[in-house]
Amino acid sequence: MMGFSQLGCSPKTEEVKLPEIQGFERSEEDPSEGWVPFSDRKVRVGLVGYGVCKFAADFGFQNHPNVEVVAVSDLFPDRCAELAKVTRCNKTYPSLEELVKDDNIEAVFVATDAPSHAKHCMEVLKHGKHVAVAVPATFGSIEEGEQLLEVVRSNKGLKYMMFETSCFRKNLYEMKTIYDAGGFGEVVYSEGEYWHYSPDGIDSYKKWRDQSPPQWYPTHNTAYYVGVTGGTFTEVSCIGRPSLLPKYADGNNQYKNPYATEIAFFKTINGGISRQSLSNDTPGHGAEAGRLRGTRGSYNEGYEGLEKNLPNLKRPPIPPGVPAGGHGGSHGRLMNEFIASIIQDRKPLVDIVTALNMTIPGIVAHESAIRGGEWLKIPQYT
Secondary structure (H helix, E strand, C coil): CCCHHHHHHCCCCCCCCCCCCCCCCCCCCCCCCCCCCCCCCCCEEEECCCCCCCCCHHHHHCCCCEEEEEEEEEEHHHHHHHHHHHHCCCCEEEEEHHHCCCEEEEEEEEEECCHHHHHHHHHHCCCCCEEEHHHCCCCCCCHHHHHHHHHHHHHCCCEECCHHHHHHHHHHHHHHHHHHHHCCCCCCEEEEEECCCCCCCCHHHHHCCCCCCCHHHCHHHHHHHHHHCCCEEEEEEEEEEEEHHCCCCHHHCCCCCCCCCCCCCEEECCCCCEEEECCCCCCCCEEEEEEECCEEEEEEECCEECCCCCCCCCCCCCCCCCCCCHHHHHHHHHHHHHHHHHHHHCCCCCHHHHHHHHHHHHHHHHHHHHHHCEEEEEECCC
């Protein structure tokens, strides 16, 4: 196998300047300690979407020794040009629909607007390419999510991965490692929180973020149960609080949504209880966080419990020159997991089933809130 320098890749790290948004904090640790090259193959990747979050570049594909960025795309020519520059790529396309026709591309990272995620992933898969996508898997549509599931299943051999950032946050990674080792026993209670104060809103393509139901963007918090245990939510009762922000007034907006805060209570597949909280209009600290309590132990800011021989809790390393990136150092690790899953021909960490089990419960939760907290059953994906 070849090391990083042998592959001809510059070890220079390309840091992308991101806006000040809650949850985008970066990790300060050296993410490459212990890295061992696993292949000399390069996966030929296309990158799509360079909006306010600049995610097509910030996950670091251009810095990975096993990646060749073949082409990039954004609907706005100036953004497309900047994306090409920061990823050191010479080929551009005006749209995802054009980029996926390029037979030289093996895999595509979709960082487009959330309402287009499912549609764009299906387009990529139908052109015979692996696909990774920013969250959520589907935006407000269970039907579209299930259509995506069928397309993934009908394209066996192609990888689908949702880049749920919480899965590689330090605390959730530790929880999952401890859970897999039996340190929690049966999970009795879990919490996930996504506090994301944005009174003036965050710029978005066709203003898709404006007034959107909080629980339609649930995966940063639902991951604190699904991503830890691999379990599912089975039923939900959700309460929404009408927002005092004028843009939400009386639900007179594009989503007919009056709520900027939604608190959901879920029943889980193992008989436990989970509270999942999202809020866009309450000032204060931001949070993409969670806690967990089980019959053998609990995790708040660390593990307390009966297991005395904990496994190694250190997050996996990534190649030298690849930044750990935003969301607590998750970006580079998610990208590396996707590339490794292709080269090693294995299931990626957040596959289509896990992605839907994180996303669909929030859509049902919002419907419950609209119905005044009525208990509703949640589709199960296995």
